[in-house]
Amino acid sequence: MSRLSLLRTRIYRTVARQLHGSVPCWICGQPVAAEDATLEHIKPLSEGGNSHIENLAISHGACNHGRHAKAARRSAE
Numbered sequence: 705m706s707r708l709s710l711l712r713t714r715i716y717r718t719v720a721r722q723l724h725g726s727v728p729c730w731i732c733g734q735p736v737a738a739e740d741a742t743l744e745h746i747k748p749l750s751e752g753g754n755s756h757i758e759n760l761a762i763s764h765g766a767c768n769h770g771r772h773a774k775a776a777r778r779s780a781e
């Protein structure tokens with residue numbers, strides 16, 4: 705398990721405890737299942753954000769991917 709996925713699990717569990725079991729997606733606001741959770745930088749690293757816990761939020765894999773899809777699609781074309 706990578707350091708980032710350990711951090712993701714820790715953040716997920718912390719939020720779940722604070723919100724009584726449900727973890728909302730930072731992007732769409734819908735609940736995120738543990739197995740679908742990805743870590744999102746609230747302030748992107750490219751804009752000077754860091755990987756500290758206060759700059760990280762849980763989002764769906766699909767939402768996280770969608771947010772970056774423009775760049776990904778461009779490279780796939």
Ligand SMILES: [Zn+2]
Pocket residue numbers: 729730731732733734763764767
């Ligand atoms: Zn979402």
